[in-house]
Amino acid sequence: MDPLEAIKVTFFQECEEQLSELESGLLAMEQGETDSETVNAVFRAVHSIKGGAGAFSLEPLVRFAHVFETTLDDVRAGKLAPDNNVVKVMLRAADVLADHVRAARDGGVVEEARSQELAAALEALNGEAPLATIVSEAFDDMPGLDFTPLAVSDDDGFGDDFGFTPLSAGIIELEPEGPALRRWTVHLRPKNALYAKANETGLLLRELKRLGDIQVSIDGSELPGLAELEPEQAYLAWTVVLTTDRSQSDIQEVFEFVDGDCDLTITADDVTRFPPMMEEASTDEPFDVMALIQQAQADVQAAPAPPIMAEILAAPALAPAPVITASAPSIPAPAVATAAAGVAPDAAHGAAAQQATIRVDLDRVDRLIDLVGELVINQAMLAQRVTESGVPRSSNIAMGLDDLEHLTREIQDSVMAIRAQPVKSVFQRMPRLVREVAAMTGKQVRLVTEGEGTEVDKTVIERLTDPITHMIRNAIDHGLERPEVRVAAGKGPEGTVRLSAAHRSGRIVIEVSDDGKGIDRPRVRQIAIDKGLIEVDSNLSDEDVDNLIFMPGFSTASSVSDISGRGVGMDVVKRSIQGLGGRIAITSRPGQGSTFTLSLPLTLAVLDGMVVSVCDHTLVAPLTAIIESLQPKAQDVRAIGPDAYVIAIRDTYTPLIDVGAMLGYRTTPLDPTKGVALLVEGEGGARAALMVDAIQGQRQVVIKSLEANYRQVEGIAAATILGDGRVALILDVDNVVAARRREKARSDAKLAAAG
Amino acid sequence: MSKIVLTVDDSRTMRDMLMLALGDAGFTVVQAVDGIHGLEVLETMAMPDVIITDINMPRMDGFGFIEGVRKSERHRATPILVLTTESDSVKKERARSAGATGWIVKPFNPDKLIDAVRRVAA
Numbered sequence: 017m018d019p020l021e022a023i024k025v026t027f028f029q030e031c032e033e034q035l036s037e038l039e040s041g042l043l044a045m046e047q048g049e050t051d052s053e054t055v056n057a058v059f060r061a062v063h064s065i066k067g068g069a070g071a072f073s074l075e076p077l078v079r080f081a082h083v084f085e086t087t088l089d090d091v092r093a094g095k096l097a098p099d100n101n102v103v104k105v106m107l108r109a110a111d112v113l114a115d116h117v118r119a120a121r122d123g124g125v126v127e128e129a130r131s132q133e134l135a136a137a138l139e140a141l142n143g144e145a146p147l148a149t150i151v152s153e154a155f156d157d158m159p160g161l162d163f164t165p166l167a168v169s170d171d172d173g174f175g176d177d178f179g180f181t182p183l184s185a186g187i188i189e190l191e192p193e194g195p196a197l198r199r200w201t202v203h204l205r206p207k208n209a210l211y212a213k214a215n216e217t218g219l220l221l222r223e224l225k226r227l228g229d230i231q232v233s234i235d236g237s238e239l240p241g242l243a244e245l246e247p248e249q250a251y252l253a254w255t256v257v258l259t260t261d262r263s264q265s266d267i268q269e270v271f272e273f274v275d276g277d278c279d280l281t282i283t284a285d286d287v288t289r290f291p292p293m294m295e296e297a298s299t300d301e302p303f304d305v306m307a308l309i310q311q312a313q314a315d316v317q318a319a320p321a322p323p324i325m326a327e328i329l330a331a332p333a334l335a336p337a338p339v340i341t342a343s344a345p346s347i348p349a350p351a352v353a354t355a356a357a358g359v360a361p362d363a364a365h366g367a368a369a370q371q372a373t374i375r376v377d378l379d380r381v382d383r384l385i386d387l388v389g390e391l392v393i394n395q396a397m398l399a400q401r402v403t404e405s406g407v408p409r410s411s412n413i414a415m416g417l418d419d420l421e422h423l424t425r426e427i428q429d430s431v432m433a434i435r436a437q438p439v440k441s442v443f444q445r446m447p448r449l450v451r452e453v454a455a456m457t458g459k460q461v462r463l464v465t466e467g468e469g470t471e472v473d474k475t476v477i478e479r480l481t482d483p484i485t486h487m488i489r490n491a492i493d494h495g496l497e498r499p500e501v502r503v504a505a506g507k508g509p510e511g512t513v514r515l516s517a518a519h520r521s522g523r524i525v526i527e528v529s530d531d532g533k534g535i536d537r538p539r540v541r542q543i544a545i546d547k548g549l550i551e552v553d554s555n556l557s558d559e560d561v562d563n564l565i566f567m568p569g570f571s572t573a574s575s576v577s578d579i580s581g582r583g584v585g586m587d588v589v590k591r592s593i594q595g596l597g598g599r600i601a602i603t604s605r606p607g608q609g610s611t612f613t614l615s616l617p618l619t620l621a622v623l624d625g626m627v628v629s630v631c632d633h634t635l636v637a638p639l640t641a642i643i644e645s646l647q648p649k650a651q652d653v654r655a656i657g658p659d660a661y662v663i664a665i666r667d668t669y670t671p672l673i674d675v676g677a678m679l680g681y682r683t684t685p686l687d688p689t690k691g692v693a694l695l696v697e698g699e700g701g702a703r704a705a706l707m708v709d710a711i712q713g714q715r716q717v718v719i720k721s722l723e724a725n726y727r728q729v730e731g732i733a734a735a736t737i738l739g740d741g742r743v744a745l746i747l748d749v750d751n752v753v754a755a756r757r758r759e760k761a762r763s764d765a766k767l768a769a770a771g
Numbered sequence: 772m773s774k775i776v777l778t779v780d781d782s783r784t785m786r787d788m789l790m791l792a793l794g795d796a797g798f799t800v801v802q803a804v805d806g807i808h809g810l811e812v813l814e815t816m817a818m819p820d821v822i823i824t825d826i827n828m829p830r831m832d833g834f835g836f837i838e839g840v841r842k843s844e845r846h847r848a849t850p851i852l853v854l855t856t857e858s859d860s861v862k863k864e865r866a867r868s869a870g871a872t873g874w875i876v877k878p879f880n881p882d883k884l885i886d887a888v889r890r891v892a893a
Contacts, residue, residue, distance in 0.1 A: 019791050027784040060781070060827050067856075068784040070878035212841070214850045214872045216893065223890055273873035273891070 027068045028121045034061040035114050036444050042110055043447060046103045055098070058106075059088040065117065077116040080131055084109050087138045096141060105141060109134045111448055197228075197261050199285035205253035210277035217254060223270040228260030253279075378474075381435055385621055388431045389718035395424045396739035432619055436471040439517045439526070442480045443468040446488060446515060453492045460499050460509050461492055466516035472524050473619035479596050480526070480616075483589045487528040487612050488513060490586065495532035495610055505607065507531070520615070523598075529611035535604040537561045544570065562602045562610075566590045594750070597623065597640050625717050625746065626694070627738070628708040631681035634744040636717055636736060637706065641749040643695045645711060648672070648688040659685065663693060663705050670695065673756050674707045675747070679731060696749050704753045719746065731755060774892055775799045775817060779809035779836060780825040780854065785877075789823060792881035798888070806831025810839045813846060820892045822851045823875065826862055834869045841870035850891035854879070 041058035066081035087106065090096035098106075112134045115126045202224065206217055224230050235253040239245070258267065267282050274280075399417050407413050443465050454461040472480070491513050496502075499509035514529045537558060544550045544564045556564075564570060568587040593600045598616035617624070617640070625636035626645075652664040653672065661672040672693065676682040686707055693705040717736040722729060722745075733748035776798045778789045786802050793800045801816050803809035805828040813819075822840065826833035833853055840846045850872040855863050863874055875887050 023784060023787040023791065026787055030783045056827075057829065060829065063827050064782045064784075067782060067877050071784070071788055211848075213867065213870050214848045215891065219891065219893060270890075276867075 024072055027072065028117070030068065031065050031117045031121075034064050035110070035117060036441075037061045038110050038113070039107075039444060039447065042103060042107050045098050046100070046107070050098045052092075055088075055092050059085070059092045062088055062113065065113070069120065074120040076126065076131070077113075077120045080113060080116050080126075080135060083135045083138050083142075084113060087141050090142055102141060105134075105137050107447075107451065109138055111451070114448075197259055200258045200260065200264075200267060201281075201283050201285065202256040202258060202267065203253065203279070203281045204256070204271075205279040206250045206274070207277050207279070208248060208250050210274050211248065211250060213273075213277065215274050215277070217252075220270060220274065221254070221256065224256055224258055224267070227262045227266060227270070228258055230259075231257045385431055385435060388428050389621060389720070392424055392428055392718055393737045393739075395420055397737075397741050400739040432473060432621070433471070435474045435619075437474055437477050438469045438471050439477065439480065439524075440468040442477060442484060443515060443517070445481065446484070449485060449488060450492065450513065453489055457493055458498060459492060459496050459511060461496060462510050462512045463488075464512060464514045466514070467518045470517040470519060470524060472517075472616070473621065475619060475621065476524075476596060476616055479592065483592055483600075483614065484515070484526065484528065486586070486589045487614075488515065491528055491530040491532065491610070491612075495530040495534075497533050505533075523615050523617055526614040526616070527611055528614075529609060531609040534606040534608055534610050535562050535565070535602070537604075537606070540564050559603075562604050565602070566600070591750075594641070597638055599640060621719055623717050623719050623736075623746065625715055625736075627712040627715050627717075627744065628692070628694070629710045629712060630676045630679070630708050633679075633681055634712065634738065634742060635675070635708070636715075636744050636746045637694060637696070637708075638733075638746070638749060639714065641696045643697055643703070645692055645694045646705075648691070648693050648705075648707075650689050653688045661688065663688070665695060665705070668703075670703050670705050671753075671756055672705045672707055673752060675752070676707070676709070678752065678755070696753065702753050704756060706747075706749075706752065717744070717746070773797050773799045774820040775801065776888065777801045777803065777809065777813065777816065777819040777822045778824070779803045779806065779822070779828070779833075781805050781828040782825070785825065785854070788879075789884070792879070792884050793888070795881070796885045796888075805829050806833065806836035806839065809836050813840065813843070818845070819849060821888050822846075822849055823854065823888070824851060825854045826866065834865060837866060837869040837871050852887055852891065 038058055038061040041054050041061065044054050045058065062081055062085045066078060066085055069077040069081060084106075087096065087109075091098050091102070096102065112126065112131055116131070118124065119126045204217065204220065206215075210217075221230065221232060233255050235255065236251070238251040238253070240251070245251075260267070264282060264284070271278070271280055395417075399421060402413060402417055446465070447463055450461050450463040492511075496511035496513070497505065497507075502511065503509050512531050514527070517524060517526045519525075541550075541556070541561050541564070544561075544567065545552055547569055549564065549567050549570065550556070565586045566589075568585070570585055570587065590600050593614055593616070596616055598614060600615075601613050602610060603613070604610040623636070624639040626639055626642055628635050628637060646665070648663055654662050654664070654669070656662055659677075661674075662669040663672045664670075672688065674682075674685050677685050686709065688707060691707050691709050692711055693707055695703060695705050697703050715738075717738070719734045720736055722732060722735050729745075731748055731752050732745045733751070734746045736744050736746060738744050774797075776793050778786060778793070778800060779802075780786050780789065781804050786804075790800050790802065801812060801819065803812045806824075807830045809822075809824065810831075813822075824833045824836055828836075831839070837851055837853070840849065840851060851870065853863070853866040853871045853874045854877050855866065855874050856877050866874065872891050873887055875884055
């Protein structure tokens with residue numbers, strides 16, 4: 017990839033980080049934390065985005081960021097107090113900024129009206145009249161191009177004693193007359209500050225030399241005797257006659273950095289005459305420091321040359337300058353002498369000083385996790401074989417294996433932790449969502465989050481956003497009442513949505529609760545009846561009614577509103593949670609609110625499974641899908657067609673699926689009373705009873721993809737390797753249940769057609 | 772022997788851009804992420820020929836960094852260029868009072884960057 021393109025990718029990644037910093041900083045400010053650290057961090061986030069955007073010429077983004085940055089600068093400088101209103105505007109501006117970033121990255125556009133609206137709001141805060149556009153400064157122009165005359169007069173009474181008269185002639189702005197050669201006279205007297213800032217006359221002269229021919233002379237008349245010499249004081253002045261075809265501003269530019277730290281005049285020859293001193297001082301021979309010093313010494317009463325003198329003379333001259341500049345000796349000779357022995361670029365490369373983190377390719381981590389999974393399997397196999405070989409449990413080998421098992425588990429946990437991320441990254445998107453949904457539904461909402469540091473495997477994190485988004489939308493759209501209604505009910509006008517995450521018994525539990533009106537049970541019941549999802553006279557507990565919302569095809573919005581609708585109902589949420597091996601439940605109190613509880617495994621790489629035998633095969637069923645297991649009794653089993661059975665479980669008839677037959681392991685069906693039935697819940701709450709031969713036990717297994725190694729197989733989700741080395745297929749419960757229904761539907765259709 | 776430049780900027784994007792421009796011009800680039808880190812790195816690395824620093828950084832900003840460099844015996848005469856935005860003359864002046872040798876305007880043109888470095892590096 018072109019290196020600049022690669023940096024652009026980095027830039028957009030960095031923008032995401034900055035945007036999230038911006039959001040959390042603004043939220044903190046909303047809570048009243050307006051200390052300088054927080055405000056500065058917010059400013060820097062926008063400043064950073066703007067800087068990078070400018071480098072890539074992302075104009076709309078730059079323009080918006082600029083306005084935002086100006087506002088933040090005012091807050092930072094104390095000119096604008098960050099009260100609630102201001103922060104609210106800034107939060108909305110942050111949203112627009114994020115849109116600009118994404119538009120720049122993905123090639124879209126931000127709705128002009130919205131962007132302008134926020135820009136105007138920000139400018140109103142700045143106290144400026146709204147600008148139609150922000151003019152991008154001409155970056156290439158030198159600042160202060162129309163330069164004003166440089167006054168030469170100097171406080172030190174420079175020059176009077178030595179006849180070196182400063183010329184305070186006004187500098188007439190001469191139009192550069194094309195490339196004709198002209199002579200210029202440049203007088204330069206550095207002040208201490210020039211050297212203190214590590215500027216060097218020699219370098220300035222070198223730059224002048226690049227413009228044309230120069231003749232340089234030095235005026236050392238100010239130089240005191242050695243006894244009075246201050247090493248860091250500036251005493252010298254230079255006069256340069258420059259013959260060049262460049263313009264005055266080009267010459268001026270050479271001194272750009274030292275402007276103010278020296279006395280400088282630049283005059284064109286044909287305008288002024290040379291000062292008298294010039295004649296005497298100009299010389300074609302290199303200036304003789306020795307002579308100067310000797311002369312100075314002669315003025316002072318005989319003082320023997322101190323040893324320091326020798327060093328001054330020995331100090332290496334700056335090679336390019338034709339004049340020996342008597343720079344203060346304390347300034348060490350630059351880089352030439354210090355040929356680096358140990359340049360340590362790697363020390364600083366990529367090391368983020370603040371948090372001691374490193375960046376690792378995700379592929380490497382995934383590979384590591386795979387390998388550790390294999391390690392766990394291998395260790396289990398080894399343990400099994402050792403046990404089977406009859407080695408006594410108390411032997412060294414057995415004990416060594418125990419140690420190995422502990423170690424392996426620890427490695428596995430540690431490795432899983434590498435990929436574990438705090439849910440913060442998912443939670444962070446929610447405040448914006450809440451703002452948007454609240455605005456769209458005309459409700460006032462406060463979002464409270466808890467436990468955003470709770471960690472979950474990366475594989476799970478990515479799949480969390482959608483379910484949580486839907487639940488929050490649901491909570492605001494259907495759960496929370498409008499402010500007037502709330503007030504009438506004796507509540508505050510602002511509703512609260514609480515989002516929390518925590519670890520509980522080896523899983524992660526996420527709750528989304530609201531303090532709204534709760535589930536309207538009679539209405540839900542009626543809708544379910546109307547949609548044919550339940551029988552009119554069915555006897556359902558409150559909990560059962562609440563759970564009706566998870567049934568496919570259920571949607572309480574009479575007009576599918578833009579946000580909660582889109583054809584997506586809670587059933588889709590439930591399915592995606594179950595796809596992750598999780599569970600979802602709802603509790604509700606009328607008038608007080610509802611709580612959705614999600615429980616998820618910590619990782620998708622490992623599964624809690626029920627190991628079962630089917631024919632001579634070993635299969636694994638995900639524990640989360642299993643509701644209960646039971647021993648079928650003959651009187652509970654009914655045939656409802658050829659090869660179709662149902663089993664009565666507490667007054668409901670549930671389809672009984674012969675897993676062995678279904679997977680093609682056996683041709684004659686299993687006698688239900690000889691096997692075990694696993695009551696499972698699959699797609700959309702559909703239940704089925706899976707007939708297996710026997711239950712072997714419960715175990716945590718490492719999931720290995722079948723698709724990656726073989727191909728997708730109907731009814732099978734993945735595979736694992738058991739301790740004894742056998743491959744066990746992991747059932748895809750949803751799939752099995754759905755397949756059974758389809759089959760049934762087909763055979764029903766056939767029967768109907770035949771009949 | 773190529774010249775050594777120390778760049779101090781908290782923005783990864785900026786660091787990458789500086790690395791690209793300076794690297795292409797033949798400089799050896801050492802990078803730091805904020806003022807404090809910059810001062811630490813300075814102590815362990817070979818003496819740089821030029822230092823380039825941003826102003827807005829967490830932990831210690833450019834001003835603090837420049838002052839810190841100018842206080843150290845070893846580095847007080849090392850040229851320092853600040854990265855500044857074009858419209859901010861106040862910041863530029865402040866950087867100069869802190870001891871900055873010169874400045875580069877952001878977003879920087881790579882040629883101007885190299886030019887500025889050349890102007891101050893012996």
